[in-house]
Amino acid sequence: MLTSKRLILAHFWLAFIVFGAALVLGAWQMFVRSPLNAWHFNPEFYYRSVTAHGSAMGYVFPTLIAMGFGYAITEASFEKALIGRRWAWTGFFLVAVGAVVAMIPVSLGLASVLYTFYPPMVGNPFYYIGVVMVVVGSWIWVALMVINFVIWKRENPGKPVPLAMYANVAGCLLWGWTAVGAALEILFLILPVALGFKSTIDAGLARVFFSWSLHAIVYFWLIPTYIAYYTIFPRAIGGRLYSDAMARISFILFVVVAMPIGVHHLFADPQVGAGFKFMHSVFTGLVALPTLLTVFTICASAEIASRLRGGRGAFGWIGALPWSNPIMLATALSLVMLGFGGAGGLINMSYQLDATVHNTQWITGHFHLIFGGAIVIMYFAIAYDLWPHLTDRALDSFGLMRTQLWLWFIGMIVTTFPWHYVGILGMPRRMAYYDYANPAISPQAFSVTMSAIGGFILLLSGLLFLLVLIRGQFGARGEAGAYRFAVPLHMPARIPVALNSFGLWLALMVGLTVVNYGFPIAQLMALNETSVPAVYVGAGR
Amino acid sequence: MSDQPLFSPRNPWFGISVGVTAAIAVLSAVAGLIWLPLAQPNLKLASVWDAICSAAGVPRAAVQEAAVKPDFKTSNVVMTSEMLTKVDQVSIGRGATLAQRCAICHGPQGVSDAHSPNLAGQFAAVTYKELNDFKTGARVSVVMSPFAAAMSDQDMKDVAAYYAYLPRVPSNNLDTGRAAPAVVVTGAPLRNIPPCGSCHGDIDNKAGSPWLGGQSAVYIKAQLEAFASGTRRNDISQQMRNIARQMTAEEIDQVAHYYEAQP
Structure with missing residues (x-):
């Protein structure tokens, strides 16, 4: 029962508008640094664009999706109106205004620091203030989700919290704790320098704080996708979820181990000891566990649906799946990209293997495949699934949806596979210009060109996606009925308290943070003379 | 439950x-x-x-061996982005008086045709650093070294503030339509040459990098050649020497004439 339709729709629309704009920038970036472009222009525009693309795609777009989807889950799974709708609007406007505040200095070239900030580069303070506003807006959502969760539990003693909401709150708590790292970095290290109170910055400590956020933010982006796997996909294809408990354990594992692993982004940084890098590497490996559990459960759920439809044989059931259903297609394509991206991720998490790809285009290829591919394609699926319930209009351009999803998949593969490859050849990331005429790197020219073409396929797919949604806003009126989530094969009547609450898992998350981050942070804070002069970006223009 | x-x-x-x-x-x-x-x-x-x-990752004391000292003096100026960016009218006034002795080469308005650097509108931190390097011997010039030797730290700051205060004047060879050479816009990544413009102002300005627009091409060329040959070595951490050594004679020539034609 969705009652806050305008609120949810506002989140989704703003998210997809931001996504569309950032997608145009992304395609342009792929083009300008490829051999297709006769290179002669100000490279600063490239870094400006990368900053805007990263900030929009990393901070604004997925946050709005998680927030909007979170509100929808609350109302649909609890079957009652959201508590705190006004606060939810406040959060929405904070994110929207924060995005504008951050983007103005970026578009003026006063904050081309890339979305990962990279101290000692320091940009205009309004960029950071805008990012903080986005985060604070999302924290309002975190608080609302927890409040709704707690009140529902109090009103329904002894009942299991619906899986979708349990997973949603898991994502909230993970984000709430994860965002603390970047918030500490901005508030205590970057902003005093950006505002001119200090002229030096402890870049090493700042990077450690950022790594606290940088990796788990990916799992925050991932949670809506996994919720869609577990609670939308089985229902959409006419089946049942294989195991409710397995789903809860997967989300719990994300809460516990997704965060204290960020130092694998700092394998090449000197300010963290090798022992802690190893410990973070071990825990990064553990994050493969919930993903493997998920792949198993989702494939089992698909098999249940297929056999209910008459699918037979050891593999024959795959053909009997409803492939014309966009949710089926999106989930399958998502899992394929998750497989390749996950395999690449296991290479990045290894201290030794990472040395061969660190700071190369492999890394950018990797996170585009995982986030842009596996995760975002399920954001499309979520929108397709929710849209009729939000607009009370039919969304029936199924052919267009399938074309869009296939184009996204093909575009992402064509973009990221050569991108990985040139990384192995040693092509560095974060550069505006490559001299492909030079024999040392001319073998990379073909692959980079392919990537750029893939970028344009993605742009086309993104435009089709927006077209489908816009058509949905003008479709035939019709009541979509109550929004429902997938039913598990065995509906849990009683579940262990640990699988219905978060106290234990939060304690483990904070505990592991202290174990894995406590000493490196304390040591860097205690050491003297670790600060370096800030490099103000754009100050000289 | x-x-x-x-x-x-x-x-x-x-x-x-x-x-x-x-x-x-x-x-x-x-x-x-x-x-x-x-x-x-x-x-x-x-x-x-x-x-x-x-x-x-607990830092260990470095092995106590005598560090290899260079057989020449290095610059002792620590550059920061804010260095000498605050305008002080008294300092500018003092600098104007002190700068009278500089006018014979650098022009009464900080601009001259003598192929000595045009100082009008130059960043104060840049002028200060060069004066300081002349004084300490990190940079050597038969003309400048004796002038700088007699200057106090405050004198150097004042002169730098005065020249920063003067408006920039384009050279007689101003040509804004001139296309920028590739090395200015893109550098040459495979030779480890960053774009000139990423520090010297077209794209961004970094602490300690002089404004080059309107400088004499003869002077720019001479300095790049001096960096390349190692006769000038007051650039911090060999920033310019590493670049100039990698530049071709043709590139040095192009860059010198390009910057002379800029405002």
């Missing part, structure tokens, strides 16, 4: 999850902080405690 205690040894979920998490943490800590560092003979660790400190 809800009355079942969560944080209790009687709850198997509690015992197992805490136990497994702690076991993984302890095992990875033992492997990462003790076993792996001890397995590396080149670390030359004396004890387990040594291994833990090393793997935890």
